[in-house]
Amino acid sequence: MKRQKRNQSERAFYKGYLAATQNKAMESCPHENGDLHQAWVNGWREGREDYWSGFGGSTTAQKLETFSTVSSEVQHPDGWSTA
Numbered sequence: 001m002k003r004q005k006r007n008q009s010e011r012a013f014y015k016g017y018l019a020a021t022q023n024k025a026m027e028s029c030p031h032e033n034g035d036l037h038q039a040w041v042n043g044w045r046e047g048r049e050d051y052w053s054g055f056g057g058s059t060t061a062q063k064l065e066t067f068s069t070v071s072s073e074v075q076h077p078d079g080w081s082t083a
Contacts, residue, residue: 012036013043014064020047021060 012031016039019028026044031037050060 008036009039012039016040016043016045017047017050018043018064020044021051021064023051 016029019040020043026041029037029040029044031040050063055063
């Protein structure tokens, strides 16, 4: 079974958040310009805020799960879904 394509903007946000929680600099963004760069930076800023607020590993893990880029719900053109 083929996997659905992931939303690149959500993935960039997730990766930016993850980088910030690992104490990486904003300059480590892999995207130079555009929407993906902005999504990554937005994720980095939110992750940095959480890092400075003292959120621990379990809180960060829960938040990262909400940002998960893989959706279990499949949308069909007819409007019905599998969830």
